[in-house]
Amino acid sequence: MTRFLLLLLALVAAPAPAQLRVFAAASLTEAMQEAGRAYTARTKEPVSFSFASSGTIARQLEGGAPADLFVSADAESMDYAVAKGSIRPGTRRALLGNSLVLVAPMASRAKPVAMIDGRFPLLARLGPNGRLAVGDPAYVPAGRYAEQALTKLGLWRAVQPRLARAENVRAALALVSRGEAPLGIVYATDAALDKGVALAGRFPAASHAPISYPMALTTRAAPTAPRFARFLLSAQARAIFARYGFTPPK
Known part of the structure; x- marks a missing residue:
């Protein structure tokens, strides 16, 4: 009984997994939410989302908004975030395309x-x-x-x-x-x-310019954030995005 109680207390005292914070373009709402659920089901790591226009998000990051990952609907907004020092160098990747x-x-x-x-x-x-x-x-x-x-x-x-x-x-x-x-x-x-x-x-x-969705870790990104970024590039995530009509990056 004592061992059981100690185990129960340890479980209660264990901190909950930190929630990853993803700021993404509004057009990604449903697809990204489904990808987040699939990721959490696989890893037990929760993901929260904030959706808005990419330009608005880039300015929010500049102002210190607490995000781990930024997924933009264009290169220009990501370029702005990079120029303002909001993005971790070397983490930018092309994720999706659209029409x-x-x-x-x-x-x-x-x-x-x-x-x-x-x-x-x-x-x-x-x-x-x-x-x-x-x-x-x-x-x-x-x-x-x-x-x-x-x-x-x-x-x-x-x-x-x-x-x-x-x-x-x-x-x-x-x-x-x-x-x-x-x-x-x-x-x-x-x-x-x-x-x-x-x-x-x-x-x-x-x-028009190719419609491209780049993603990148922010300078505030948690240690677990790269795992979610890699998941978004996986075959499982790409299948989710394809069901919503997104195309491979151009």
Whole structure:
């Protein structure tokens, strides 16, 4: 009995595993949460997530936010975090890729196009008062990709005054899903998750920079953080990401 009590007391006194803190792009929400559950099931190490636009996260890290791992939706936001000394040198890795699409509310009767080009009647599709929902290009990667694509296709100057600038790509998606915007530009993975939107067209990959999701450990990373980073590169994690429509990095 004494031995049993000592064992019980030892178990009660044992500290709980430290929770890894992952800051990731909003477009990764469901896929990353599933990957986190799979990792915890394998290792018993808990993982917590904070999702936002990559530019916002990069500035949070600069301000000292307590994160172990940063997964960005673009190279620019990661470059900013590196420049500000928020990232542990030598830990940056390319994780995933994605594609850019135009979406409309599911109730829309507009005929989708296979590939958007410079002849696409974007303003006509918006109507006299409609706005184009995008992540704010000032700090949202999806918005920057959208600006690049529209500029390449010669559509940016005309549509720029008609933007509905959202705080992240999921907020832009929600504007379209709720019918508050007739069109929006989001990632293909986001469009696939929301039953309230329909695909209106795809943007050519050559119209914007490759959509890349780099990840890196922060300078505050716990000793266990590299294990989760390695897991995200594993076959098990890649299968999870593939189910959500993410592609290998480009």
